[in-house]
Amino acid sequence: MRVFLRLSLMASFLLLSSCGAYFNQKFDQSPARVGEYSKSTTKLLDLPEASAPVEVAVYNFSDQTGQFKAIEGGSTFSTAVTQGGTTILIKALEDSGWFRPIERENLSNLSTERNIIRNTKQEYIKNLNPNEPPLPPLLYAGLILEGGIVSYDTNIVTGGLGVRYFGVGGSAKYRQDRITVYLRAVSTSNGEILKTVYVSKTILSQALDASFFRFVKFQRLLEAETGITQNEPVQIAVKDAIERAVHDLIMEGIIDKYWGAKEGNEVNEQLVTNYLKEKELEQGQGLYNRLYVENTSKTHITLSGGVNLIDGDLTPQKPGFMNKLSIEQQLAGKFTLGLSGSVFQLNNGDSYSNIMGSVDLNARIFLLPKDDFGPYIFGGPGMVVDLIDHPDDGLGFGMTFPKLQYGVGLQYKFSPKLSFTAFAEHNILLNDNIDFIDQGRRNDFYYNFGFGLRYGLNFKSKKKKLKQENN
Structure with missing residues (x-):
């Protein structure tokens, strides 16, 4: 009876401490779904309408770390972070409503397709309709957005806690990684770098486990164990960091009057005030989210x-x-x-x-x-x-x-x-x-x-x- 009570208590503890994972286990195939929002997605979607969206070109916003995914005893040939940074950035620019992204990553594909269209019109359509209009020109960008994922630091914080008593025990472990992105806006008219923003995001991994190991009777050994591991997706972390970088770039541009909200100065001032308060709070924090307070007295x-x-x-x-x-x-x-x-x-x-x-x-x-x-x-x-x-x-x-x-x-x-x-x-x-x-x-x-x-x-x-x- 005592053994049954202990097993019940252990199972109850695990279910209550990690119920979110236990009650969301999937044993069948799941259909495709719309991608998840990150913490910064709502920041972009909640921005007011821009007075005039700016045409921007993104040629390459990629992984500049060159790191491979680490495993115990070495590393794999899989990269540590996603190689689709350009795609994520273009989606963030589109979601903000303040920019008009122009295709530049695969410009050769676009040029090839336009040549096919032009040649087809010349050879076939012109003979049937001499007044066929020419192919419209490509849009050109006032800004080029450059930068990339500049670092992926693993195990910046690790820790754990465990206890075992008479064969019954459990443990908890956690780990934090960190990803850093830089984003800069370059003027196409003179090549001046107008603004550079820097954003970092931590990635959390957690593991919980419990075990039971006891002789319940002579030559009768009862052993049980369970556990769960939860890792924050790296792709969501990259998405969050890039979206926050786009948001901050918009705010910095409002401060320097490169662009503004459609509603006018009052909305611009409110956006800037909220942004500067948040920026001041975050700049007062150091690594590991430590809050700094400088002494003003000797x-x-x-x-x-x-x-x-x-x-x-x-x-x-x-x-x-x-x-x-x-x-x-x-x-x-x-x-x-x-x-x-x-x-x-x-x-x-x-x-x-x-x-x-x-x-x-x-x-x-x-x-x-x-x-x-x-x-x-x-x-x-x-x-x-x-x-x-x-x-x-x-x-x-x-x-x-x-x-x-x-x-x-x-x-x-x-x-x-x-x-x-x-x-x-x-x-x-x-x-x-x-x-x-x-x-x-x-x-x-x-x-x-x-x-x-x-x-x-x-x-x-x-x-x-x-x-x-x-x-």
Whole structure:
């Protein structure tokens, strides 16, 4: 019964975690269907009508990576990305409604067919109808669109998670690839490159599996396994990147007044405003969709609060309060040097309780200084000061205890000036007297756990202010 329950739980977990794939499995042939939209298709279809569509020619927009599809133990002779980039680009230009694509990829085929038509008219139709009109001229383009797929990076992010217990287990794996395209518009009148846009798109692959391996009875082994893998189609990723490049090229052309919407300036301004907001947000992101927030201040103050926990010679160990005020100066991109003062309570219940203060000098290293969320480490020397008189113990206000401290923390930036911080700190005393008992082989120490707000200060001299005002 227990085995049946475990198998049921395992099957339920798999069905719920990947139900989309399980309930969409196909066991028969499917008819042809219209191709799927990508994430950027709706951006093109939702564009307003252009005032005058521009004739464009695309000679070649192909794979410039030269990469072959990678497999375990080598590669195949199949290319890593589609070779039909020109076809996808022409379809995107047509969907936008802002361009009139002209056939140039297979111009020799078009010329051959026109020659056949011309010769046929001359030899046969002219004799029957002398007034037969000549073949109309070919359209010529005001712009040539160039570029291509310039990179296909595999395994830029890989990871997974798995667990197994008494023969029952499962795992999940994921991988991200990335494709990059460049698209540029060239004027046919003078050869000037008017605009170049650059777009990248990640490609996600996921795998889930689960297995069961147990002896249910003597010489009776039960084994079961299941799994599923889902890969984002590379062709859809290429389509998405090219369509986004066409959309961005249209927006950049509106900014430089190369073309515009039929409705006029008001619609153009709205399109540009929305585009620039989106562009600013995306340009603030780095690789792996990390959001960058640049610091605008060199000096910061931090107000923190939290919990203190002593680990000395007495019990019980109970939490006490902790408040801290810090000021720090940025020395380099990742490094700051700061001075902090704190007031905290050492609490051993009825055995010992005291209010202390400390002054700490810390060097801090931000491991991801430009990211909106990232870790940091810090450490340095400090001094603890007793803030309470103890006449019964013959001890007085102002006793000092040297120490060293180090810790780790996390920072989340709300804005270039304001951040939220959370940290854990280990304080190692250089003597064993902070709880007024000297016993054991190790010195006393305590922990601080807290969170706070960090704010950047800007100090500008009067000369700089006057210079900026004059400019």
